[in-house]
Amino acid sequence: MNLDAKVPEGSIEQKWTNAKFNYKLVNPANKRKYSVIVVGSGLAGAGAAATLGELGYNVKCFCYQDSPRRAHSISAQGGINAAKNYQNDGDSVHRLFYDTVKGGDFRSREANVYRLAEVSNAIIDQCVAQGVPFAREYGGMLANRSFGGAQVSRTFYARGQTGQQLLIGAYHSLSRQIGLGQVKMYNRHEMLDVVLVDGVAKGIITRNMVTGKVDRWAADAVVLATGGYSTVFFLSTNAAGCNVTAAWRAYRRGAGFANPCYTQIHPTCIPQEGEHQSKLTLMSESLRNDGRIWVPKSRETAAKIRSGEIKPSEVSEDERDYYLERKYPSFGNLAPRDISSRAAKEACDDGRGIAPTGFGVFLDFADAINRLGRDVIEERYGNLFDMYENIMGVNAYEQPMQIYPAPHYTMGGLWVDYDLQTSIPGLFAMGECNFSDHGANRLGASALMQGLADGYFVAPYVIGNYLGAEIPVGKAGKIDVNDPAFAEAENAVKEKIEKMLSIKGNSTPRSLHIELGKIMLEKCGMARDDAGLKEAIEQIKALREKFWSDLKLPGSADELNVELERAGRVADHLEFAELMCRDALDRSESCGGHFRTESQTEDGEALRDDEVFSNATVWEFKGLDQEPVKHVEKLEFDYVKPGVRSYK
Amino acid sequence: MSERNISVTLKVWRQKNASVPGAFEIYKVDSVSTSSSFLEMMDLLNEQLIEEDKDPIAFDHDCREGICGTCSMVIDGIPHGKKALQTTCQLHMRSFNDGDNITIEPYRSKPFPVMRDLIVDREPMDAIMQAGGFVDQRIGAAQDANALPISKEIADKSMDAASCIGCGACVAVCPNASAMLLTSAKVGQLNLLPQGKPEKDRRALNMVRAMDGAGFGNCTNIGECEAACPKGVSLDFIAKMNRDYAVASAKEFFGVVG
Ligand SMILES: Cc1cc2nc3c(=O)[nH]c(=O)nc-3n(C[C@H](O)[C@H](O)[C@H](O)COP(=O)(O)OP(=O)(O)OC[C@H]3O[C@@H](n4cnc5c(N)ncnc54)[C@H](O)[C@@H]3O)c2cc1C
Ligand code: FES
Numbered sequence A: 001m002n003l004d005a006k007v008p009e010g011s012i013e014q015k016w017t018n019a020k021f022n023y024k025l026v027n028p029a030n031k032r033k034y035s036v037i038v039v040g041s042g043l044a045g046a047g048a049a050a051t052l053g054e055l056g057y058n059v060k061c062f063c064y065q066d067s068p069r070r071a072h073s074i075s076a077q078g079g080i081n082a083a084k085n086y087q088n089d090g091d092s093v094h095r096l097f098y099d100t101v102k103g104g105d106f107r108s109r110e111a112n113v114y115r116l117a118e119v120s121n122a123i124i125d126q127c128v129a130q131g132v133p134f135a136r137e138y139g140g141m142l143a144n145r146s147f148g149g150a151q152v153s154r155t156f157y158a159r160g161q162t163g164q165q166l167l168i169g170a171y172h173s174l175s176r177q178i179g180l181g182q183v184k185m186y187n188r189h190e191m192l193d194v195v196l197v198d199g200v201a202k203g204i205i206t207r208n209m210v211t212g213k214v215d216r217w218a219a220d221a222v223v224l225a226t227g228g229y230s231t232v233f234f235l236s237t238n239a240a241g242c243n244v245t246a247a248w249r250a251y252r253r254g255a256g257f258a259n260p261c262y263t264q265i266h267p268t269c270i271p272q273e274g275e276h277q278s279k280l281t282l283m284s285e286s287l288r289n290d291g292r293i294w295v296p297k298s299r300e301t302a303a304k305i306r307s308g309e310i311k312p313s314e315v316s317e318d319e320r321d322y323y324l325e326r327k328y329p330s331f332g333n334l335a336p337r338d339i340s341s342r343a344a345k346e347a348c349d350d351g352r353g354i355a356p357t358g359f360g361v362f363l364d365f366a367d368a369i370n371r372l373g374r375d376v377i378e379e380r381y382g383n384l385f386d387m388y389e390n391i392m393g394v395n396a397y398e399q400p401m402q403i404y405p406a407p408h409y410t411m412g413g414l415w416v417d418y419d420l421q422t423s424i425p426g427l428f429a430m431g432e433c434n435f436s437d438h439g440a441n442r443l444g445a446s447a448l449m450q451g452l453a454d455g456y457f458v459a460p461y462v463i464g465n466y467l468g469a470e471i472p473v474g475k476a477g478k479i480d481v482n483d484p485a486f487a488e489a490e491n492a493v494k495e496k497i498e499k500m501l502s503i504k505g506n507s508t509p510r511s512l513h514i515e516l517g518k519i520m521l522e523k524c525g526m527a528r529d530d531a532g533l534k535e536a537i538e539q540i541k542a543l544r545e546k547f548w549s550d551l552k553l554p555g556s557a558d559e560l561n562v563e564l565e566r567a568g569r570v571a572d573h574l575e576f577a578e579l580m581c582r583d584a585l586d587r588s589e590s591c592g593g594h595f596r597t598e599s600q601t602e603d604g605e606a607l608r609d610d611e612v613f614s615n616a617t618v619w620e621f622k623g624l625d626q627e628p629v630k631h632v633e634k635l636e637f638d639y640v641k642p643g644v645r646s647y648k
Numbered sequence B: 001m002s003e004r005n006i007s008v009t010l011k012v013w014r015q016k017n018a019s020v021p022g023a024f025e026i027y028k029v030d031s032v033s034t035s036s037s038f039l040e041m042m043d044l045l046n047e048q049l050i051e052e053d054k055d056p057i058a059f060d061h062d063c064r065e066g067i068c069g070t071c072s073m074v075i076d077g078i079p080h081g082k083k084a085l086q087t088t089c090q091l092h093m094r095s096f097n098d099g100d101n102i103t104i105e106p107y108r109s110k111p112f113p114v115m116r117d118l119i120v121d122r123e124p125m126d127a128i129m130q131a132g133g134f135v136d137q138r139i140g141a142a143q144d145a146n147a148l149p150i151s152k153e154i155a156d157k158s159m160d161a162a163s164c165i166g167c168g169a170c171v172a173v174c175p176n177a178s179a180m181l182l183t184s185a186k187v188g189q190l191n192l193l194p195q196g197k198p199e200k201d202r203r204a205l206n207m208v209r210a211m212d213g214a215g216f217g218n219c220t221n222i223g224e225c226e227a228a229c230p231k232g233v234s235l236d237f238i239a240k241m242n243r244d245y246a247v248a249s250a251k252e253f254f255g256v257v258g
Helices: A015-022 A043-055 A093-103 A110-130 A162-180 A245-252 A285-289 A299-306 A323-327 A337-349 A366-372 A374-392 A447-470 A484-503 A509-523 A530-550 A562-586 B038-051 B123-130 B152-162 B169-173 B180-192 B194-213 B224-228 B236-253
Strands: A035-039 A058-062 A183-186 A189-197 A200-208 A214-218 A221-224 A263-269 A292-296 A361-364 A401-410 A427-429 A615-620 A629-634 B005-014 B023-033 B101-105 B114-116
Touching: A015 A110, A035 A043, A035 A200, A043 A058, A043 A162, A043 A183, A043 A447, A058 A189, A093 A110, A110 A162, A110 A447, A110 B194, A162 A183, A162 A447, A162 B123, A162 B152, A189 A214, A189 A245, A189 A484, A189 A562, A200 A221, A200 A484, A214 A484, A221 A245, A221 A447, A245 A427, A245 A562, A263 A285, A263 A337, A285 A374, A292 A299, A292 A323, A292 A337, A323 A337, A337 A361, A337 A401, A366 A374, A374 A401, A427 A447, A484 A530, A484 A562, A509 A530, A509 A562, A509 B038, A530 A562, A562 A615, B023 B038, B123 B180, B123 B194, B152 B180, B169 B180, B169 B224, B180 B194, B180 B224, B180 B236, B194 B236
Parallel strands: A035 A058, A035 A221, A058 A183, A221 A427, B005 B101
Antiparallel strands: A189 A200, A200 A214, A263 A401, A292 A361, A361 A401, A615 A629, B005 B023
């Protein structure tokens, strides 16, 4: 597997400039001869499709929802980072770069992260020009808030609906290109395979989710912008439809999968209540700007709260353990996500959890309301308080919120080089579905930044370069969907569907997904160890067998069949989950969101092993009954020296 | 927050696809926790139906937190149910009582044909956006974001309009199947902002015409849409769009459209 990262020459500040200069260009008249497929219409996909369409390429964009505007990016709440330094508080491109590399626990590729920080400012400019109504101050300037893992205020936001507004902005641009005929949009189409002709990505296979028709699509380049795989845990903050299928199918066709074990468990979510639950709801991290996190100091008090014997407000100040403020005085309640989540787990494992299940901690606004007044808190977080009351039936202005960590984001993903190209030529991966920028832990408000950076500002250069360098104009747009490679892929897709429908067993796709989620959360969640991971691998294999021998599916292939869609995704999760556990097993160090209990400091912090693991692990598929082959991309740190990641 | 289990009886619209007629069927669901969401209750019912070798009920959903606009049912005659300012996915079983009868239908609206059970085709709404729901500017050509101060009041007002989630409840509830609220929210968001001003007239004209062209009906100021909107988008935006449209039409007559 070729893992040449193709990092450009020059100092870190010069790399992107040099790369842009050296990239091949396609002249304006020739662009319309080239075709590009973009799978996904989230920030990364809509951004890329709109930008490429605007440049003149022929673009086809696919999503599984009924409109591109519904991609999961829509649910991001808190904000988007940029190094504008509008607050005059010491921010800079270099600081954003530094914070992101450090926040990722020194497991990301410096050159990519620097580029991300470098284009961050242009993203804000772009969004404002598009009509994104960011929050403003009375003087008319843009407002900022703080997010975890940073000591500057660099997060731009639109109430608690930043993702919605950014996605709608991208949807504006995309809609304009669709209206002009530059982009053809295919809603309710699920991509089920990538097609390689002579080892190069030349198309995809989709299933029309309304009619069941399986189709072949050809293009000169294929971009996957299909989001993350947190739904491998079943319960997560992600939308119900999020899945690993596109990335997993690419992996099965030869694309390297990097660091699948790097997942982010977000500290501020509404705790799980019961078995009926279908998702966990995030309470934006921005709440940690004003909320204080605590549990009682004693187990007895915690037990009394759980049983309803006393109210949280009756617990006196010196009976409370504001554990983040205690353990991390300089970052306090704004400690990074991985650290905050583990601290919550630690407190609950110690018997001091306060939710009825024992798994919950308080996020308390009483001080902030006293200091700022209820109006200010309502203005800042009103919609989140409403959401909380709606789900929990509790008014958080009067009683502290209960929160607990939940699976939220996946740093791992398809391996890509500096040009966001996977190890399959012609196949690109953008947004959450690649592994590139966040190392072992992502900082808040940086995923939206990455999605738009990839889509608006990297895609046009790297796709242009690929087309210009690799595909002569005479061959542009001349891929034949009758090539045997397309037939083979189409048949494989149809066979899988038929096979699932023919089992006629007793287990529903949802019940199997729930079973998988439990295994993953328990053994590959916030804390992982050797024995547990080995067990998980065996359990996953057994569950996969159960899937293929006992699946029960209603209906047929040639109709709108929601359960069939679900089953296909669960089938891929069941294969992927094993790789995730293998990766977690292999990486015997702790870093960022990946915590191996065997590798911790005396006070329970993640203990990295830079000698052995200063790298990205990239897995190569060799068949389901074979072990995948492990490759590594060595990570060099020339600008941010790996140190102990201290937030004390 | 005392949760309990209740039983409900559902009368649900079942229809295999757009070309066959549909009918109501009755289902009883027991042991529904009041802490579960309405869609979780539907999940439970669907698991039950699959067990009984029946077809589960197809319904649209994705984020399940009230922001993506995918969920779309009509519950007891009202899109997203009777609770104001909520989407179906935000509705919790806490709002129901043991023994309740609940009627669940798809959006019933000419521009939105039923695809299966509770799923309808809402693509005509995208067609309206494609006609003018954007600012015509090149990606990458923007000036510094703070070079254009925008007063907080204007930014907030624009945000009120922009909070539309495109669910289509306004269309579904309207006896005329008008998409005025949806369209005016987009026109309002952009026409309020300085960035949107250069194309203000063109936008109003093109989007209103696209709305008519996509088969949506006229607005007769009934106002049901505002009440049904899960995001509380205000009728004021319709009034504002009507003004923008009238001005633009006059300018068009004189050949000076902006
Ligand atoms: C609740 C929540 C809150 C968040 N808040 C923040 C925040 O405040 N700040 C921040 O920076 N980040 C936040 N994030 C993370 C961020 O929203 C995501 O990482 C980011 O939006 C992902 O964008 P994307 O474009 O990569 O993918 P997505 O937006 O997930 O889009 C994926 C697209 O791919 C399509 N797709 C997927 N599979 C297929 C297939 N097989 N066939 C066809 N189409 C397919 C989907 O239809 C969709 O269009 C949050 C995430 C969650 C869950
Ligand atoms: S499922 Fe997203 S708004 Fe209801």
